[in-house]
Amino acid sequence: MGIAVALGLGLGLGLGLGLPAAQATVIGTMTRAQPVTEARIDTLAATERATWRDYLARSRALMERDKAALAAERKSGAAPAEEQARLHGDSGMPLKQPPAWYASPEARHVADNIVSFQTPAGGWGKNVNRTGHLRRKGEHYAPIDDDPSGGVILAAKGWNYVGTIDNDATTTELAFLARVVTAVPGAAGDAGNPYRKAFDRGVNYLLDAQYPNGGFPQVYPLQGGYHDAVTYNDNAFAQVADLLAAVAARQGDYAFVAPELAARARAAHERAIRVLVASQIRVNGQLTGWCQQHDALTLAPVGARNFEPVALSSSETSRLLTLLMRLPQPSPDIVAAIDAGAAWLKRVAVYDVAWTAKGENGRFLEARPGAGPMWARMYDIGTMKPIFGDRDGTIHTDVNELSKERRDGYGWYGTGPASALAAYAKWAEKRTAASR
Template sequence: MRLSRGMSSLVLLLAVSTSVSVAAELGALSGAGINPAVIGMNQPPQDITVERIARLPVVQRAAWVAYLHHSEEQRKVDKAKLAAERTPGVPIPEMPKENPGARSMPLHQEAAWYGSPEARHIADVILSFQTPAGGWSKNLDMSGAPRAKGQSYTPDNLSKHLSEADFDAPKEPQWNYVGTLDNDATVTELRFLALVAGQAGDAAARYRESFLRGVRYLLNAQFPNGGWPQVWPLEGGYHDAITYNDNAVTQTADLMTTVAAGEGDYAFVPANLRAEADKSARHALQCILDTQLKVKGKRAGWAQQQDALTFEPESGRNYEPASLASSESADVLLYLMALPNPSKAVVTAVEGGIQWLTSAEIQGQEWTSKTAPGGRTLVAKPGAGPLWARYYDLATDRPVFGDRDKTLHDDVNDLSRERRNGYSWFNESPAKALTAYKTWSAKSIPATEVLKK
């Protein structure tokens, strides 16, 4: 059984009878001199390094060494090209303002709209912010002004709550998220460019050239095992992990499948690149299947991010523990159920994931609003639910919660008010996967094997 790092205190709880309430268990621990509100400490995520690669099986090392070298060299190129745009003594343009970037690139307008001046302006701004590597940062308002010469490729993107040794503190504050899949970045830009190119007539060439550069960026960023990091070139920390958060892996794999098909607005993609995209999507699917985690020997879900070298769940920010993530798992399952002609391996993965989500349902509890006395809390309410906690510990399969000071808790009500109010500790999104499964299972699984709740 795999154990989440930093959860040694939780293991103590396993020795206590499961019929005893959590409150009673923690009370017993308190009598032993252990703070009942804290069950562990979140551990820092790990970078991809040469030293860690050296611990892999020999057959895997060469590909990873080459990948890491390519990342480091591309980072140098990206920085050098920005530096070359800047003249000593000339003020550097201010960073772009941080905005919800994906919203500025609508993907579901009528086809003719993508030939409008408004859409063309957005596409031109997208081109101006494309990094030398071929990707984009996040939280850029692409409906605003184009990037100025020497201006950063990114907005600030720094957390306003950084503390000492914060997991979210970048090693280079001025070089952060320079090329990312976070917050739907890069994939959204590429889909928007394809739509505009399809309506741009003689002006389509430059949008298509930018699109092709972006696809090659994604191919370069893909790990040797088929996953994708949150940021590429790599910048360390949880950004180096296989990232299921914000659908980074599944959205990118889906785009690769679209590129491989080469239909409609994507018909311009050369045959050799379509073949690479097809291989990439297949490789990503295998990674998804390989990284499915187990609870008590049974297939369950996926973590928010998983270590690229070991597949172990990886912590994110200070308050995001290495654990199973219900929302990300639901999104992965929806992706798998959308695949045509699912293989036996896909069916097995979906069955296990759906069974885990069903077992993780929380009934009879309500997550109150921020305006409630004392802030958001979890309270008993007959008939309420189902809810799912955002995170579940692998060792116990119980909900787990984190605070900014890296403490881990099994009761959300023990968190600081700021973290209770400021984070989505509970969600209902797995319900969509459970609903989709009812239809999918009828088509994809023999009737005798359909799971019953």
């Protein structure tokens, strides 16, 4: 299994681990990811086309329904001013409060906000503080950002991220609703309860959003561009898979879930795991890790925003490995995927450098003997060297060359994979012990 990739960007690599270079090390520019279209579907095997065409038609119909519902509300007059506060911190949906708190007026208000802003398709927008006011008639379902900086692809002006799994959206709303349903007397057994109805609609939204091959787009109904890619970036896919597994298990906060919905969630989770294993990148016959985005139709690695080029990603690979290691009875191909992903993380760890702040000059990579391990966020697929993208779409091998805004505004280096490797060591030890 795995997507075979023989060549990466590769050319013109300078001083390796992103240390200050004597000359520019721009090695290319971003290539836009392709959306899901009829023309691209026509290139698939004949046996796959009908299912994908049905999916695309359903997505378009749902977007038109969302738009029509909002337009109908606005016929009576001007739309209310958008007052939903964009996030600058907490989302207002804490998931670690004592169980009794979720029956409190404070929690009920958050749940009411969530219900009021659910789209007709069943999802939610992102970056909203849910402690705010309830949605007013004619108010947009999601905060709208029509600024295309960073390569944002708009379905239409004023229509952006209307239903998404980006930035923890939808999965967090569903997890919060589940806690409220469980805590509020009578809610779990009453299918007509607004919290349970919103939860069921939200889970069905995720099931509708899942691609025929098991992947999930970042935005649904489909928005186009890189948003249509199977999105591992920022752990979006992993969080959906985790939630589907919890729904399928019908335990704890999810004990109220109807058996039929749980069965559908279980099947969707299984499909998600299959596409995850199938999309792992194979280079020269050797399995490695995963990229932030993979093409919806081919599973080939694709770029996203201007500063997110095609690359293997240590952060996303770490989270996906954690997802796979949680499976109670992994098949041989899943075990192979885990072993290979962990081995790749070990190979690409960097030492003797530090990612540090330099006052007004922002963050830089500098030599620091004995430091490490840490990991670059992105690695060129062909060379396994760190690469970095800038706002203008250029791709660099030296992070210090990036504009200050991008050096400071993105997690180019981190130590997160160390936790995944520690978990892998325990997982491998347990498997060894079980086989004796």
